[in-house]
Amino acid sequence: MTGRPANKLMGSLGGVALIFISLFSLLPKEVNAQTSDGSYQMYGFNLVGSLPMMNKNGQSISSGDLQTPDGKMSLKIPLGTIIHNAAGKNQEFISAILVQNPASVPSQQQSVIAYEIGTPGATFNPTVGLAFNYSDAELPSNISESSLYIAQWNGSLWVRLASDVNTSFNTVSTTISSFTTYALIGGGSTVTTTPSATTTPPATTTTNPTTSPSTQASTSETSSSGGSSSSTMIFVIGGAAVLLIILLIAVTRKS
Structure with a gap:
């Protein structure tokens, strides 16, 4: 796969990656990283x-x-x-x-x-x-x-x-x-x-x-508590992931 179809596919993959990064950045961080002494x-x-x-x-x-x-x-x-x-x-x-x-x-x-x-x-x-x-x-x-x-x-x-x-x-x-x-x-x-x-x-x-x-x-x-907000966000991200996979398959077939 070369030329414009390949560029088009790479552009689609790049867009998918950016969307996933944006979505995961919205997830609340309930627990911060621990230090070496456990604090x-x-x-x-x-x-x-x-x-x-x-x-x-x-x-x-x-x-x-x-x-x-x-x-x-x-x-x-x-x-x-x-x-x-x-x-x-x-x-x-x-x-x-x-x-x-x-x-x-x-x-x-x-x-x-x-x-x-x-x-x-x-x-x-x-x-x-x-x-x-x-x-x-x-x-x-x-x-x-x-x-x-x-x-x-x-x-x-x-x-x-x-x-x-x-x-x-x-x-x-x-x-x-x-x-x-x-x-x-x-x-x-x-x-x-x-x-x-x-x-x-x-x-x-x-x-x-x-x-x-x-x-x-x-x-x-x-x-609602912070935990239910997290569950809702994860559900939304899961739905978005399915839609993005379908879009990626469609673009690949056209290429």
């Missing part, structure tokens, strides 16, 4: 800032200060924090996914913003700092700044965490010990405050006799 830097999905370095046991050997790109949520990971997944293995990445439709909050209250921090089930020991940032314009007219608090989703209802509201800087902060969905909530006081950073959150109690667990939560969340 690694955590990877952040939808998070920016300084990521902590971890030793081979999953304990931070440098602190981390992470924020979502929109600046609405931030995490502070102290030096010496052990981060393990639900299986007790090293948790090598952190993801933050905006929850568009969080589960229903208690009556007379309203969710301002919610993030799923993943992967769910991973734990911190000791605790890490979590903060939500808000603007006055974002708060509904019936919600006062003093009523704001951070709540943790325990799988069936929202558990209120002891929260510090700073109205001067428009921040609400707490400490957490596990990955799950967290929301900034405000409104009437119908949920008993629980200590922050409990590994297994207790069920909340209410002072409003008309409030039932079914009204507190059962709307499904629409977010």
Whole structure:
């Protein structure tokens, strides 16, 4: 095969190679390369800032200060924090996914913003700092700044965490010990405050006799973790590969 057909085939192969390189560059890198002593830097999905370095046991050997790109949520990971997944293995990445439709909050209250921090089930020991940032314009007219608090989703209802509201800087902060969905909530006081950073959150109690667990939560969340995003990307790349192979065969036959 010589001349123009050969050049045409080589051009097609070059185009296929470039497309594959571009597609694979889009895959999220969930785990960064380890050093000779087994330490690694955590990877952040939808998070920016300084990521902590971890030793081979999953304990931070440098602190981390992470924020979502929109600046609405931030995490502070102290030096010496052990981060393990639900299986007790090293948790090598952190993801933050905006929850568009969080589960229903208690009556007379309203969710301002919610993030799923993943992967769910991973734990911190000791605790890490979590903060939500808000603007006055974002708060509904019936919600006062003093009523704001951070709540943790325990799988069936929202558990209120002891929260510090700073109205001067428009921040609400707490400490957490596990990955799950967290929301900034405000409104009437119908949920008993629980200590922050409990590994297994207790069920909340209410002072409003008309409030039932079914009204507190059962709307499904629409977010997804970094792992499902990776699976979707791999599926797309697989489909693209099939189409590219068909195109290559067609070009070869014409040549």
